[in-house]
Amino acid sequence: MSDAPNNNDRLQPSWAAHELFALGLTLLLALWIMVKYGGDTAPADHRDPRSADRSAKRAEMDADDEKVMGSYALLKSVQDGERKTHFFRVPIANAMNDASEKYQAGAEGFRNDLVSRAFKAAGIKEGTSTEELELIAKGKVLYQTKICFTCHQVDPAVPAPAGLALKAPKFMGAFWGEDREVVLDADPSTPTYEPGGQTVTVKMDEAYFLESIENPYAKVVKGAIPGMAALPTTPEERKALLAYVRSLSK
Known part of the structure; x- marks a missing residue:
């Protein structure tokens, strides 16, 4: 067998040349995609007119x-x-200065004033x-x-x-402490x-409220359609419900 080199092997490109060619082709393809479709990949906020409108709004x-935060107005x-009470809006800077002056003049009085206003805003009797x-x-x-x-x-x-x-x-x-007409159950021995x-006339008080939870058919408000079942509650839960409903009465 002859040891002479094969000329055909020298004419074939090496694997390194193939890889370089493929890499170059890939880079060219990526560059072409970026140039052609680069605008479509921009964030929607820069292209969508509605986004621009929302930003402007x-x-x-x-x-x-x-x-508003820096102006006066009658609310x-x-x-x-x-007695007629007027509620005004004042600039936030003025309000903060006024609050600071009142606090420095008397921290306890300032605190009591805030608590009083909070109770009033929540519709809860002051001193609760x-x-x-x-x-x-x-x-x-x-x-x-x-x-x-x-x-x-x-x-x-919010309707019910x-x-x-x-x-x-x-x-x-x-409504709390007020009289209301109710119709007694004709046959309390039945579950319906x-x-x-x-x-009869009853007073909306603690006894009536608790009875209405445990036995809603005992006394049905005149004109109402009986549809409430006995509410499964513990004594603690009934006490909490009582406190909440009573607090709603103005």
Whole structure:
């Protein structure tokens, strides 16, 4: 066998040359894609006219908010008998300075003033104890979890769908301690309500409220359609619900 080199082997390109060629072709292809489609990969905020409109609207709203925070205005007037109270908006800087001056003049008085305003804003009687506030908070949660809100409306802006159909009493305005007409169950021995009983006047108080939770058919508000079942609750839960509902009376 001859040891002479094969000329055909010298004419074939090496694997390194193939790899370099493939790499160069890949780079050219990537460059072409970037040039042709680079504009389409830009963030949508720079291309979508709606995004630009939203950004402009947001900037306008921020400017309005900043203007409001630095201006005076009459917000509302509340008539309470012969007394009329006006509520004004003042620039935030003025409000902060005023608060600082009041605090320096008397920290205790400033604190009491804030507490008084907080009670009034929450619609809770001033001087309510911490224990009572905790009960009210717990009762409010129970009022939602026990789905009481579906029948008994507590907010004029939020209707109670089932309550509209059943003509259920609402817990709004001044109702605690007030008289109401109820119809007694004609046959308390049965688990269902038997109409035709006597109509009596009762007071919306603790005893009546607790009885209505445990035995809602015993006394049904006149004109309402009986549809409430006995609410499964513990004594502690009933006490919390009582505190919350009582706090709603204005």
